[in-house]
Amino acid sequence: MVLARGVGTTVKRYFGYNGHTDMARNIQKPRGTQDILPIEQRYWFWIEDNWRKMMLSAGFGRITTPTFEDTNLFTRGVGETTDIVSKEMYSFKDRSDNPLTLRPEGTAGVVRAYIENGMHKDPQPVKLYYFGPMFRYDRPQSGRYREFYQAGVELLGELDPIVDAQIIAIVMKYYTKLGLKDIVVRINSVGDAKSRPKIQRALIDFLSAHRRNLCKDCKRRMTKNPLRVLDCKEKSCQAVAEEAGGVVLDNLNNDSRNYFTKVLEYLDDMRVEYELDPRLVRGLDYYTHTVFEVTTKTGGLSLGAGGRYDGLVELLGGPDTPAVGFAVGVERTIDTLKQQQANVPEPMKPNVFVVQLGDDAKKKAIQVIDRLDNAGYQVAHALGRGSIKSQLRVADRLGTSLAVIIGSQEVHDKSVIIRDLNDRTQESVLDRDMIKAVQRKLKEKK
């Protein structure tokens, strides 16, 4: 036996063939992507349905933009120095050498559509929402994927602190409606375009003075993107970052400060619970004024983030237009729903199961299924199975409480058996009374 095994090994080595060719090797999903199986879909329905309902009732219209766009949209819009653009984009050339990129975020595309479709000529503000996949070449880890979904909302064409507050209020209401507990929105202001240079200068001055206390990443960030030092997690930087947050607020110009104060006032009036976080900074270049991020109170990954971006429309070739938006991180929100064991509705169970025995009964079953379906019932069956036993086992597994059973006797009698799967009682009714009988039985159960 040992010998036989040895021979097999020899053959394998000699021919270099192990029964499978390279072509037969199983293909796996690309790194950082996921299959969302039927059992998971209840969460996705829940997220999406609530988003749609909330947005529509708040007067936002759905917009669907392309999954890929001209690469320049993102390099210009998101900012060349950002990590997203510099190292996380799925960029490629199509067969005509057009430079394209799978969208890494949703706002740039919406703004492009706003401009391209002349929506700046519509009554302002223009209120839009979307739901769809985004792509970033990240290293996957918990709550992070290369293809991930965002539910987003954008309000363009209005500069008023009330709309910032409204967006925040509406997304907090959304998270609450999903069933999440202990969530909080952290909020900050990064100043308007005019106060930006002053803030930058003050910040660089301040950081330079404390250079020796900064980590090497922050020394690099200091000049390139000083705001980013504020949310450095390096312990050595914490103290400096804390103070630097104050530097930003101190250097807001009057407009920015007043704007921010107003936003906070409105939030208080709306009784939205928020946390002022002078160190909150967003990773995209286009933000101005208000920035905010939603997390659970225990911290962790952000469930969504947003802010005001008054310069973006103009930057992308449109008229000078203020705007504010927010994006929900769908996977992270679902993770949190699970962690908190939130009450997410289960998919509808079938309420009637049709069992058939024999060829004639199977043909009759098709008609019975159709009648039940037309009467509005969720009908399940296992027409491919023969025995009553295996069919009823399926009915059990599905959790159906009522079965309609058809054998050759019933075909002959123009009747069906209606069986209550909970109390194991059953009765025979004529075909023409079937719907009525089913209706009565299901009513009893409620």
Added chain:
RNA sequence: GUGGGCGUAGCUUAGUGGUUAAAGCUCUCGGUUGUGGUCCGAGUGACCGUGGGUUCAAAUCCCAUCGCCCACCCCA
């Protein structure tokens, strides 16, 4: 891009050099006529991630590689 952990059946795992790789769950069939959940019986199911090496002998030891998970960076 950097660091750590892990890859055995669809799932959860046992098996650390020696017969034909083991179990639970799942799945399929059956437990005498046309009746399910529990129970009982049987069966299907494993390129032991992949490639190479060491050895008489490798799931087990070594190297490489790929994949998954986690953390950093960054971000939703």
